[in-house]
Amino acid sequence: MRVVRTEGEMTRLSLVWRDRGLRVGFVPTMGALHAGHLSLVDAARETCDRVVVSIFVNPTQFGKNEDLSKYPRDLQGDCRLLEERGVSAVFAPDNDVIYPEGFSTTVSVSGVSSGLCGEYRPGHFQGVATVCAVLFGIVRPHAAVFGMKDAQQLAVIRRMVRDLRLEPEIIAAPIVREHDGLAMSSRNAYLSPEERRQAPAISRGLNKVRMLRLNGEMDPAVLKAGFLSEVEPMNLLKVQYVEVVDHLTMAPLEKVTDKALMAVAVYAGATRLIDNIIIEPEA
């Protein structure tokens, strides 16, 4: 497995593979890898001959009061995991490789970026869209894999790729959960033991909503109440938002008929956790 630090080496490597007719898969990450990330690698390997994983904690997607400086970093440990998983190259650029002096372009996606996390993290999705466009330009993948845990991010990237006619096929990989249902996240490492004990109420709440929907419930207010009934009893959890939206456009729904998405953000102490579930009329 190659660990690549420069743009030139990364692009050349990918172009050599492409010239040989190999399909290049790409998994962009911010490192601090867990089983969720590794499942993205597996999804890439399923359809691709070579897999590149980027590890770059992108400053432009963090807000002023967010956790950029304390975001967990462990390049050596990450590389060990990725090598075992059959990754061909890790692209771990410094900040000035991605954003060289004079960099001044931003990619914004309206609509899908509004509401949900977009409301509470202004500029976040612009940072995500821009860095992904840059990474696609450097890595030149045929396919890129994104996790469904970041449902709005996935929608933003899909929209951007479609609008700008970028090359990579976007592959969505299902949420990976701990044994007790908590969605895997690098930020779970921030949780105190008691916060960690209470956090699975989030996925319990989402599962409850899924069952309510399967039983015919179509009213977003009732579905939201179902979620809250699991989470609100937990004294360390504080709901930031709970919404039922169209699963592609992220637009809020007044009545839930077809496939939809319930997306939530919940603070466990000072740690912000997101989760979501696809809800459908039939299993």
Place this chain on the structure above:
Amino acid sequence: MRVVRTEGEMTRLSLVWRDRGLRVGFVPTMGALHAGHLSLVDAARETCDRVVVSIFVNPTQFGKNEDLSKYPRDLQGDCRLLEERGVSAVFAPDNDVIYPEGFSTTVSVSGVSSGLCGEYRPGHFQGVATVCAVLFGIVRPHAAVFGMKDAQQLAVIRRMVRDLRLEPEIIAAPIVREHDGLAMSSRNAYLSPEERRQAPAISRGLNKVRMLRLNGEMDPAVLKAGFLSEVEPMNLLKVQYVEVVDHLTMAPLEKVTDKALMAVAVYAGATRLIDNIIIEPEA
């Protein structure tokens, strides 16, 4: 010469050429072609095996009170000129080919977009950058040619391509002028006979500045005054801006030492004309 209306056909055509090892050149235009555009085609043919010209009057780069509705259109005449010039394909998409329903992505370039035309045409360069990113995605060119008459546009595109690591090499082609010096523009068709008679004062003014610089003048105020001395006597011409800027960043200069750009926008009656000249300490 193929006239292509759909995205799918355009991309397939380009990919077939690319697979055969042919270098694809691209000239984006808004039609109403003149000798300036044809020189861009020639520049593309110099280094490319196939040349695609797009003809698309892009609504998003026009301001509310600008000339979108009356912008000159002549697809048949344009195609005749391009066929004679050895163009392989004309891409003439409808609006909803470029911007299908749900389109919601914008590309913005800060810095180089500020000042000059950016100050008087808010949103213009965002429209230009976005449509060029989309067209590059559809046409998949190895190289794209832009005219130096739109100097700030060229700087914006160069910056975007560099930042987003887009594939095409950007080629700049010199300004083509009428026999009396007026820079070729589709908008020259709007000029009344008397406006047309006065308009060459713009290029005379720029040439005067070039001579002042060659004679050692380094003060932007004196250079601007040189330009104005030619243009202000013309009763139908009204200067919108005249600036001396860095030729790459478009940043205003306090003292002109190295290669620089004088860029101007001048109204001839109701018609807005732009022009510019590279000024250097030595010929």
